[in-house]
Amino acid sequence: AQKVTQTQTSISVMEKTTVTMDCVYETQDSSYFLFWYKQTASGEIVFLIRQDSYKKENATVGHYSLNFQKPKSSIGLIITATQIEDSAVYFCAMRQTGFASALTFGSGTKVIVLP
Amino acid sequence: EAGVTQSPRYAVLQEGQAVSFWCDPISGHDTLYWYQQPRDQGPQLLVYFRDEAVIDNSQLPSDRFSAVRPKGTNSTLKIQSAKQGDTATYLCASSLEGNTEVFFGKGTRLTVV
Numbered sequence: 001a002q003k004v005t006q007t008q009t010s011i012s013v014m015e016k017t018t019v020t021m022d023c024v025y026e027t028q029d030s031s032y033f034l035f036w037y038k039q040t041a042s043g044e045i046v047f048l049i050r051q052d053s054y055k056k057e058n059a060t061v062g063h064y065s066l067n068f069q070k071p072k073s074s075i076g077l078i079i080t081a082t083q084i085e086d087s088a089v090y091f092c093a094m095r096q097t098g099f100a101s102a103l104t105f106g107s108g109t110k111v112i113v114l115p
Numbered sequence: 116e117a118g119v120t121q122s123p124r125y126a127v128l129q130e131g132q133a134v135s136f137w138c139d140p141i142s143g144h145d146t147l148y149w150y151q152q153p154r155d156q157g158p159q160l161l162v163y164f165r166d167e168a169v170i171d172n173s174q175l176p177s178d179r180f181s182a183v184r185p186k187g188t189n190s191t192l193k194i195q196s197a198k199q200g201d202t203a204t205y206l207c208a209s210s211l212e213g214n215t216e217v218f219f220g221k222g223t224r225l226t227v228v
Contacts, residue, residue, distance in 0.1 A: 033215050045219040091157050105157035
């Protein structure tokens with residue numbers, strides 16, 4: 001069984017600065033995907049960025065980047081140049097590769113971007 | 116392209132009542148998921164389908180919850196005899212086999228009083 005743990009419940013940052021969120025995971029699978037999703041105040045869940053376990057390079061999309069440390073089973077999310085609209089709850093999730101697997105989510109980290 | 120559509124958006128029940136949630140996945144998506152998200156927690160998988168077949172329903176409280184996807188398209192999640200502990204947002208999601216991205220609907224917020 002897979003397990004995803006986010007220990008930071010809430011982070012406040014000033015606008016235009018960088019925020020980093022932690023996530024550790026447990027899995028028996030040799031190949032898997034790691035994801036970060038954002039849930040807005042309206043409840044909408046939006047995909048942000050993905051890391052494939054077999055890739056050594058950290059994924060980057062826009063102002064989102066990942067800090068993938070496979071030996072530590074860790075996948076951190078870094079948001080640079082934060083904006084007010086980055087205020088949301090961020091979920092780390094994983095799924096195994098292969099046939100019809102489901103996402104396992106962490107408990108989420110609430111980010112508050114202050115003006 | 117239309118996203119994942121769920122209805123109703125909100126439901127308020129008394130304990131013991133029944134409720135059904137409906138989900139229309141993205142056209143062509145063969146995999147459909149139902150998640151339960153209690154307040155201030157992450158989504159927790161209830162059940163998922165590939166086409167009309169149940170792949171995993173091990174987390175579905177089988178005595179009161181049921182889910183079907185008879186034609187491999189739309190899906191219904193039903194709660195018989197709701198309890199206060201069922202208060203949560205119920206999320207439907209879909210994906211296409213071979214594609215890693217999962218798309219979520221806006222959810223149904225259920226309150227059981």
